[in-house]
Each structure stands twice: as structure tokens, then as C-alpha cells.
Amino acid sequence: MAILTSDYDTLTKKLNEWYNEAAIDAVEGWIGQQFFDVSETDWQVYTYLQLYGAAKFDRVAEGAQLPVATSVEGDSVTATQRRFGGRISISKDMRMFDRYDQMMEIVKDNVNYAFDRIDQSQADLLLNGFTSTSYTDLYGYSQSNVTPDGVVLFSASHSNNLNSDVFRNLIRNSAGTANPALSRDAIVTARKDARIYKDPNGANRPTILDTLIVSATNEDLAERVVYSSGVQGTPNVDLNPLKGKVSNIVTWSRLDTRSDATDTSAYWFMCDSKNVKKSLKSPFAQKPLMAPATQIHDSLNWEYPIDSYYTIFAGHPKNIWGSTGVA
Amino acid sequence: MSLNWERLVGQGRARDTGIAWQPEEWELVLAIAKKNSITVSLAAEFVRKGATLENFAEVEPPKPREVIEKEAKEAGVSFAPEAPTAVLEKEIIRKTKKVKKSK
Numbered sequence: 001m002a003i004l005t006s007d008y009d010t011l012t013k014k015l016n017e018w019y020n021e022a023a024i025d026a027v028e029g030w031i032g033q034q035f036f037d038v039s040e041t042d043w044q045v046y047t048y049l050q051l052y053g054a055a056k057f058d059r060v061a062e063g064a065q066l067p068v069a070t071s072v073e074g075d076s077v078t079a080t081q082r083r084f085g086g087r088i089s090i091s092k093d094m095r096m097f098d099r100y101d102q103m104m105e106i107v108k109d110n111v112n113y114a115f116d117r118i119d120q121s122q123a124d125l126l127l128n129g130f131t132s133t134s135y136t137d138l139y140g141y142s143q144s145n146v147t148p149d150g151v152v153l154f155s156a157s158h159s160n161n162l163n164s165d166v167f168r169n170l171i172r173n174s175a176g177t178a179n180p181a182l183s184r185d186a187i188v189t190a191r192k193d194a195r196i197y198k199d200p201n202g203a204n205r206p207t208i209l210d211t212l213i214v215s216a217t218n219e220d221l222a223e224r225v226v227y228s229s230g231v232q233g234t235p236n237v238d239l240n241p242l243k244g245k246v247s248n249i250v251t252w253s254r255l256d257t258r259s260d261a262t263d264t265s266a267y268w269f270m271c272d273s274k275n276v277k278k279s280l281k282s283p284f285a286q287k288p289l290m291a292p293a294t295q296i297h298d299s300l301n302w303e304y305p306i307d308s309y310y311t312i313f314a315g316h317p318k319n320i321w322g323s324t325g326v327a
Numbered sequence: 328m329s330l331n332w333e334r335l336v337g338q339g340r341a342r343d344t345g346i347a348w349q350p351e352e353w354e355l356v357l358a359i360a361k362k363n364s365i366t367v368s369l370a371a372e373f374v375r376k377g378a379t380l381e382n383f384a385e386v387e388p389p390k391p392r393e394v395i396e397k398e399a400k401e402a403g404v405s406f407a408p409e410a411p412t413a414v415l416e417k418e419i420i421r422k423t424k425k426v427k428k429s430k
Binding site for chain 2: 076078080131143144146148149150151152155156157161164
């Protein structure tokens, strides 16, 4: 029976063990962390600078000054940390009758739910990245879906702060139609488009799209297109060049349905796995954490808060490409 | 998340503070800039006034910033240099109406 204040420490220790067990599993299933920069930050207001190639490396005459790289060419955004959380309530009845199985379920379920929400909120940034300036996130608040250049996350014409050059990260097929359904042709065209990216200073800065991100609905098609030894859907004996080029297919089940219940199962994305975290930012001031109950209420429930601080925004968009798959 | 909207609007890269161009509007801005060999910021002013590729020649050209600032001063608007052009235009209209009413 864990009903006395003196039992509090023992029960808290037990709950923490369950919390940690569940958190390990939940973190493993957190797909968003593969693409979003989820590093920890101390800043409440996080300032991000998107540079378009301001680095300098030029030939210099003897005795002359080296050219200066400046941040003036970039676009900046600020993102403020928000707090999210909930409480786990361990009732006196649970403790009185040693219902530890129920306590364990409550803890584990809440941990999973916290990471579910974080993962879905990150998927939603991609799924809402095709129109408008903002959307209502799964917490009911307005979330911006534009990149620092003021253009929606997936666009055929991203701008920069240096000149009127534009670049795309909206997937098209070889006929030039934007938002094509997942197909070999569209993957090949997206990879080509990304490789020929030039920064506003005219330097070639190829983006290597080596990862395909699909919904559960598109999983089978994606694997056939990429992993078939021959060209998928054809009777010819050509080798499938994509087999070695797209090194990873990630099935992200949260892409099938957006949190506003829209069917987004046809949406698909590609990314440069080495640089995608420069494009998708979600810094945490605190990852989900369960704190000990600090007071015992009149009800004699012991309430354990689980909370987290994080924010989500899009950075330089060139390393993440998307299609709604409707065309 | 907060962007540098003032600069984006000034450069024609956003419709207004806190309002991004919709994809088709933004494509139109770029197309008008390219077709007429004008800057993106000027093309954006035209699109804000309702210009399309077809009616571009019929739309009254946007006033340069210097002209608007002069008109604002004449209308008695007190403003800081960073006041957005659209805000100045609204203030000029408001002040002018006020003067007419009081007469």
C-alpha cells in the first residue's frame, strides 16, 4: 500500500523506472528526429540565419585584404520556445489497492502520447507546407509554414536576399508538372533538379536527395520503385539505377493522415540526409521529462507532471523536397 | 516563428507583413518582373494593385517611396523611416479625409 507520504519516494522511483522504459521505446519510434534538428538549446528565443552562399574564398593579390563573408545576404527568423505537457494522476484508490499494473499503463501511455504528439507536429509541418502562410497545429495554435524567405515551405520559386534568382524544392516530373504522384520518373527528376542547384552567387551547390520519405500507403510502391533490380513496372532488362542512389526509404506512418484529419497518404518527400537538419528545425529547451509530484491534493491524488519545451520551424528549404502526389 | 517581414515586403518577397504570397501570386510577381524587365519589388507593387500579365499596361504604376513620403509629410503624417509604404498610404488617406471633414 502506497498511501503515506513516506511511501512517496518509493512510488516515484518506480514511476520513473516505467517512464524511462517507455521513453526509450518512444524515442526509437520518433521518426521526426531523423529529419528535424532536435538538438537542445538554452535560448528561449532562438534566432536562425539562413545564408544562401555568402562564404568568400577568392584569389587575393599579394598584401591585399581577404574578402569578408557577411551575414547581410541571409534571411533570419526567430522562434520562441513553447511549453507543452500534461499530468499523470495516481489516485488514492490505485495506491490503496496496489494497482501497479494500472499505474504502469498510465505512465507508459502518457509517455507514448507525448512523443506521438511531438512526432505528429513535426510531420504536420511537412504536410502543411504547400499553401498558405500558417496553419492550425495539433495543439490548436497558429503555426507558420513559411521559410525565412517568406515563401511557403515547398515552392517552385524560393527567393533570396541577394538578387532575384529563385530555386525550387517542389517536386515535379519530367513533363514539368508539379506535385506528381510517387513514381520513378518523378524521383529521377527531383534528384536532377536538386543536384543542379546554384546559390545566388552562382556557385554550384548540389543537393543529393538520397532518402525517400513516404506514407504507409506508399511504402510498397516506394520499395518496388527503388529496390527492384530492374526498372519497376517495365518488362525490359535495364538495371534499376535508383537502387544505389536512394539509399534509404523511411516509412513515416504519420504522413497518411494530417492532424486535421485530411487524407495526405499520397504526399511524399525526399531529402539530403546529411543536410536535412539545416532545413527542418525543432530545437528543444527541454525534452519530455517527468517531474516528481510536488504536492498532494485534497483528493489525495499524487500528480506527476510531464512537460517539454520545443519549437518548430522551417530553415533553408533546399535539403527537403516535397510533393502532394495529386498530379 | 517571426520573420523579417518588413524587409521581405520591401523587397517584394511577401504580400504584406505576416502574409506570404500564395504560390500563383508569387509566380505572377516573378513573371511580371521578367517580362517587363523590372525589379521584383516593383512587380510586387503592381500585383498588390491587382495587375496581371494581361492588364499590366493598364494598371497605374505604383508611386515611388520618395513621392509617398513627400505626400505623407504634406498631409501631416508623422512617421519613422521604417514605416511601411502601405501604412503610409493608409495614413495619407485617413489624414486627408479628416481635413476634408473638418472643413
